[in-house]
Amino acid sequence: MAGESGYLIVGDGSVARRTLAALAARSRPTVHLPAPGDDELRAALAHRPAGVAVLTHDDVTSLRYALAAAHVTADVPLVVMIFDRTISEQLTELLPHCHITSPADLAAAALAGPCLADEVVAAHLQPDGSVDEVIASGGGLAHRRGARHRPPRRQMLLNSIAGLVRTPDTGTRMLLLGLWGLLAILAVDWATLTFAFHHEPIRALREAVGVIATVGLGDEAPPGRAYAVFSSVAMLLTIVLTALFTAGVVERVLGPRLSGIIGPRVLPRRGHVIVVGLGQVGLRLCRELIDLGVPVVGVERDPDAANLRLIRALRIPAVMGHGGDRTLLTRLGAEHARAIAAVGSDDLDNIAVALAVRAVARNARLVLRAGEHEGIADTASLLRMGALRDLAAITTAYVVVVLLGGRPVGVVNTGPDTFIRTPDGRFRHVDEVFRSDGPAIGADSGSGRPAD
Known part of the structure; x- marks a missing residue:
């Protein structure tokens, strides 16, 4: 039987390690290949695993493994982690049976929520124009209907005038x-x-x-x-x-021309969110906040970053510089910002940005991406830096549920806890799901918390 061969996990990052641990918690046999060659991958797939998860941080490598796995065993469930949206769309066309997940898309709502207010765990714009806000409620999570933010016209006018007088570029x-x-x-x-x-x-x-x-x-x-x-x-x-x-x-x-002197790319001065790190996660967060009506300004230190072209095309105001530069943070109006989100790929850099923000604007709301370094969560809790969002925990929860045959709608992380959103809009704690012997989410979601 296929299930006897267990699950094949390809990759050597934090998501792969956590996925192995989560499957072990449900007593599911697994095979782990950190970086297999073609022969090694073909031999593992010859045993017809119950499911395959390709969890690498390099999209091209993930694409290669996914195509190879689909070629050898076309009917085995396949979950692939890919950051770049273009690559994921193309892979979906090539392999319709492949379930592709983007950590950036999964985490966008969880990162955007605390940027709006302290009590908001996650936020996402609905098709009808309303905002679905997730808040803590009685030890679980619940939904709250919110409105799209609209900056006052006076503030927009002042931003335009300020663009002609003061700029950090x-x-x-x-x-x-x-x-x-x-x-x-x-x-x-x-x-x-x-x-x-x-x-x-x-x-x-x-x-x-x-x-x-x-x-x-x-x-x-x-x-x-x-x-x-x-x-x-x-x-x-x-x-x-x-x-x-x-x-x-x-x-x-x-130069890169990431901000404008006049027009929509003028750097905002008040009520904005400063997003430090414009990788796939930072770019997706900027787009989520703009959809919610919140002005943003991005900060990227790598002049050759791949997403700078998209930043310009999407008309997102941004500057080149290090997010830990106190002078730059002051020029960007950190003391008047709605929040500062440090979402770079290196957790230690995000911690450094948080410390710099505390020196410039002690009362600023901070949102930090974490998950790559095992000890970062404890450090952030000790220093009480801000709202921590564990990207690896979010991705792991989603991948495991899909491997088990479920179809989660989304994942919400509050820092120490991770909740899986079921198709009926309820939330179940990830520990309950991983340790349960029942069917995966999507087949039976009746034990979740009510949506409201």
């Missing part, structure tokens, strides 16, 4: 400094010629333009040494300001 700062400096010299020179020397406004404008163009006034210059000194100094300053303006333009043309 070095290239844009140089551009604006040069532009505003040139305009200031033009305005002062025009006013001096118009009101002090009584030149006609049009003539005064032409003469002022001559000064900032560093061509001087020639015989049209007003008499006296004072204006001669002023115009000379103004032309010297114009050379410096023009260089700054040109450097800023070049930087914006050749």
Whole structure:
């Protein structure tokens, strides 16, 4: 019988290890292949396992193993963990029987919830435009209907004005400094010629333009040494300001251009969420928050990150820099932010960001991604840093239930506890599911908590 061969787990990350432990808790035999070659994988599949889970952190590797497994045993249940949505869509077309799960999609709602309010465990926009908020209730979870957030028009106007005055991007700062400096010299020179020397406004404008163009006034210059000194100094300053303006333009043309001076990509200043780390998880979180009506600004330190192209295409405002830079956090308005979400792929980096945020904005709401390092959860609990979301626990719960034949709607993690959402909208604690000898979720979900 197929079930006698147990389950085949491919991969060597935290999700693979936790999946093995969860299946062992239900006394299910397993075979673990951390990084098998073609012959090793073919030999393991020859025993017709009850199910196969490909749980690697490299999408290309996952794709290769999934195609190989489907080629050898096309009728064995297959669960594949893939972060990139494009790859998952293509694999779904190639292998319709394959169940593909994206940790980024699974965790988006659980990460977005605490960004809205402390009591919200998870939040997701419904097709009817309402917000499904999950809150703690009587030791379990319950649903609450919420409304999509809408920033006040006054705040949006102030953000647009602030984009013309203050920006954390070095290239844009140089551009604006040069532009505003040139305009200031033009305005002062025009006013001096118009009101002090009584030149006609049009003539005064032409003469002022001559000064900032560093061509001087020639015989049209007003008499006296004072204006001669002023115009000379103004032309010297114009050379410096023009260089700054040109450097800023070049930087914006050749650089990643992740934020705008005007328009929808202007960096928000108040009531926004700062998302540190723009990998697949960070990108999905930004999109979830934007769907919920919450303004966001992303922070990415790798100028060659693959998702920067998508960030630009989706018109999500972002900056390049390290999320642990206190100066950058101050410029991004961390003290006025709704929340700061540290969702990089390295748990230790997320902890470093949390410490930097505490130094800049002690009362800021913090949301942290964890799960790769076993000891991070205890450290975060000890320091009381913020809302912790264990991505590995979320993915593990989903994979195990699917391997057991269930069809969970989603997974919600509160930090120490993980709940599986059943098709009828109820929640069951993951320990109850893993230790139960009954059918998996989807076949029988009647023991869950009511949705409301």
